Amino acid sequence: MVVRAKVAGIDSPEALAQALISAFYLADDGLATAAYLALALGKPLLLEGAPGVGKTEAAKAISGVLGRRLIRLQCYEGIDAAAALYEWNYPRQMLAIRQAGDKPIDIYRDEFLIERPMLQALRSPNNAVLLLDEIDRSDHEFEALLLEFLSDFSISIPERGTLSAGERPVVILTSNRTRELHDALRRRCVYHFIAYPAPEREAQIIMLRASSVAEETARAVVAAVGRLRREALSKPPGIAEAVDWAEAATVLAKGGASWPDAFKRSIGVAIKDEEDNAHLAPRLDAIITGAAA
Amino acid sequence: MMRPALPAAAVPFVAFASLLRGNGFVVAPEQTTAFLAAITLLGPRSLEHIRRAAHATLAPPPERREAFEALFDAHFLGAVELGRETTEADLDDMRVQEDRPGGLEPAASDAINEAGQAATAAEALSWRRFGPADEIDTLRRLQRALPERLPQRRGYRRIAARRGPGLDLRRAMREAIRNDGEIFWLPRLNRRPRQRPILLIIDVSGSMKVRTDAHLRFAHTLVRAADRIEVFTIGTRLTRVTRALQLRSQEQALATASGLVSDWDGGTRLGDALQAFLAVPRFAGTARGAVVLILSDGLERGDPKAMTDAVKRLAARAWHLSWMTPLAADPAYRPETAALKAILPHLDALADAGSTERLCHHVLNLAQVRAA
Numbered sequence: 001m002v003v004r005a006k007v008a009g010i011d012s013p014e015a016l017a018q019a020l021i022s023a024f025y026l027a028d029d030g031l032a033t034a035a036y037l038a039l040a041l042g043k044p045l046l047l048e049g050a051p052g053v054g055k056t057e058a059a060k061a062i063s064g065v066l067g068r069r070l071i072r073l074q075c076y077e078g079i080d081a082a083a084a085l086y087e088w089n090y091p092r093q094m095l096a097i098r099q100a101g102d103k104p105i106d107i108y109r110d111e112f113l114i115e116r117p118m119l120q121a122l123r124s125p126n127n128a129v130l131l132l133d134e135i136d137r138s139d140h141e142f143e144a145l146l147l148e149f150l151s152d153f154s155i156s157i158p159e160r161g162t163l164s165a166g167e168r169p170v171v172i173l174t175s176n177r178t179r180e181l182h183d184a185l186r187r188r189c190v191y192h193f194i195a196y197p198a199p200e201r202e203a204q205i206i207m208l209r210a211s212s213v214a215e216e217t218a219r220a221v222v223a224a225v226g227r228l229r230r231e232a233l234s235k236p237p238g239i240a241e242a243v244d245w246a247e248a249a250t251v252l253a254k255g256g257a258s259w260p261d262a263f264k265r266s267i268g269v270a271i272k273d274e275e276d277n278a279h280l281a282p283r284l285d286a287i288i289t290g291a292a293a
Numbered sequence: 294m295m296r297p298a299l300p301a302a303a304v305p306f307v308a309f310a311s312l313l314r315g316n317g318f319v320v321a322p323e324q325t326t327a328f329l330a331a332i333t334l335l336g337p338r339s340l341e342h343i344r345r346a347a348h349a350t351l352a353p354p355p356e357r358r359e360a361f362e363a364l365f366d367a368h369f370l371g372a373v374e375l376g377r378e379t380t381e382a383d384l385d386d387m388r389v390q391e392d393r394p395g396g397l398e399p400a401a402s403d404a405i406n407e408a409g410q411a412a413t414a415a416e417a418l419s420w421r422r423f424g425p426a427d428e429i430d431t432l433r434r435l436q437r438a439l440p441e442r443l444p445q446r447r448g449y450r451r452i453a454a455r456r457g458p459g460l461d462l463r464r465a466m467r468e469a470i471r472n473d474g475e476i477f478w479l480p481r482l483n484r485r486p487r488q489r490p491i492l493l494i495i496d497v498s499g500s501m502k503v504r505t506d507a508h509l510r511f512a513h514t515l516v517r518a519a520d521r522i523e524v525f526t527i528g529t530r531l532t533r534v535t536r537a538l539q540l541r542s543q544e545q546a547l548a549t550a551s552g553l554v555s556d557w558d559g560g561t562r563l564g565d566a567l568q569a570f571l572a573v574p575r576f577a578g579t580a581r582g583a584v585v586l587i588l589s590d591g592l593e594r595g596d597p598k599a600m601t602d603a604v605k606r607l608a609a610r611a612w613h614l615s616w617m618t619p620l621a622a623d624p625a626y627r628p629e630t631a632a633l634k635a636i637l638p639h640l641d642a643l644a645d646a647g648s649t650e651r652l653c654h655h656v657l658n659l660a661q662v663r664a665a
Contacts, residue, residue: 088463
């Protein structure tokens with residue numbers, strides 16, 4: 001295991017947390033520690049948590065702090081090597097064969113190779129962060145492929161041989177926990193579960209992300225969102241929704257709406273499910289006025 | 294990095310990893326190495342640093358975080374408070390129990406199993422294992438027939454096929470190279486069919502007592518034969534038993550599952566249990582596009598509205614929702630209770646769960662039923 005205590009000028013979790021704030025991301029101690037350890041130990045970082053707690057944002061902020069390009073691969077069911085690793089440009093190969101006529105031609109040169117996100121990250125490990133987003137959406141076949149990639153950071157292309165990274169690229173994986181990931185995958189990563197933040201911190205996040213929102217508004221939104229998360233909703237509002245709600249209510253209030261009314265009218269940015277709306281309808285007034293008080 | 298003997302300072306950390314293993318957490322050797330490296334990196338300036346390093350590298354699953362913290366405190370702080378007792382207040386709200394990958398120790402066979410409640414439960418179950426001979430036979434036939442007969446949907450992964458909408462360029466290219474750059478035929482890709490996920494919910498309350506064992510044996514056969522399946526038991530609590538039922542031996546699987554479920558033969562709060570199921574997005578997601586089978590007599594002692602509401606939401610997610618009750622064995626059976634009457638319009642099928650044979654018959658015909 002190659003351990004580097006200092007990565008891009010960052011030598012402790014506290015320094016990373018400080019740097020993340022300048023990238024407009026407020027990380028708690030656990031996340032800052034896990035992210036720092038992932039960088040220092042050269043291991044992938046696995047972030048789990050409910051939708052909307054800021055997993056993808058964390059990856060973006062980390063790539064910003066490191067000054068590296070973010071290569072994002074959105075996972076989905078049926079994602080395969082051709083979409084994640086590499087693909088040959090078949091029409092071009094075909095044309096080249098036709099044009100070459102009788103002369104011999106190498107159709108496996110770089111110009112015929114289409115690099116997909118994982119190969120891109122492998123080829124430029126020093127200026128890219130690879131984000132494998134929502135791996136719980138992919139299927140087991142892809143997880144196996146990923147396992148191979150994450151254990152020795154190499155990709156084998158039958159026509160070209162094995163390509164391996166000179167240095168370990170920074171890899172961040174996120175999962176919404178819609179299904180359990182394989183133990184072997186969890187084991188290879190540094191792990192952090194992002195929970196909903198404490199009210200105090202969530203208010204800070206809202207003010208950091210949406211500068212137009214007043215502190216009182218932020219607190220009221222946090223209180224309301226906290227109550228909503230305790231209800232049995234199919235889509236409880238995440239941090240992203242809380243930020244949007246605070247912003248939406250601020251906009252409406254500037255247009256002359258009264259406060260509780262502005263919250264109520266902009267509920268659509270926080271609750272995005274018809275069933276949840278119906279479920280909440282009888283108590284919504286009480287929740288909002290209770291939170292605004 | 295490599296040292297011949299473990300330095301004295303590292304001993305407590307390595308010991309903590311084995312303590313975790315002893316308590317059912319999965320900790321790989323490379324995680325222990327990472328844990329030690331992390332501690333070196335962090336200083337460590339306080340115990341909090343060690344705790345955070347442990348969280349990041351040993352990766353306790355969020356559901357077992359509390360147990361992890363207790364072990365950590367016991368090991369590094371010498372606290373003795375292990376295993377919080379269940380208080381009366383806890384019993385009031387619906388509890389969700391989950392089997393964890395690490396917690397899955399197959400229950401020992403009765404010979405070496407000494408005293409204790411779990412042991413007696415295991416014993417009782419293994420005693421009752423040998424159901425009627427024809428049931429064993431029926432289940433064996435089910436296991437053989439099932440993989441081909443389960444409902445399928447078109448997957449998103451594409452495979453080479455005789456015909457299909459996609460062109461297999463890779464294969465075409467290889468053929469062309471073999472033929473001096475000439476293409477004589479176009480290989481095709483088609484979407485591979487995948488088995489629809491199955492969600493099986495088994496009522497283990499008192500009123501279902503006589504059928505519970507048979508239902509669990511049925512569930513075990515399904516888990517062994519089907520590709521993607523989740524099994525939960527409901528009574529006064531909701532318990533996930535999928536992992537336990539994955540054990541090959543039926544005896545061990547049932548004993549392990551029965552050790553997890555703590556509300557055998559209790560009262561029924563179906564509505565609340567189903568609501569609790571829907572409130573955990575990770576569980577609720579398993580119902581999406583799935584074949585949902587609920588094995589219950591529907592005798593609800595709680596609020597029928599909670600149950601109707603939950604079934605309605607479940608039906609909206611499921612591909613096919615069947616309610617299977619032993620009461621329907623009687624041909625003259627008509628749903629009488631308010632709850633069952635209310636959920637009837639949301640069900641795709643109200644089926645007979647009177648015998649294992651009827652259960653198997655229903656499951657094997659699901660693909661046809663829906664297509665019709």
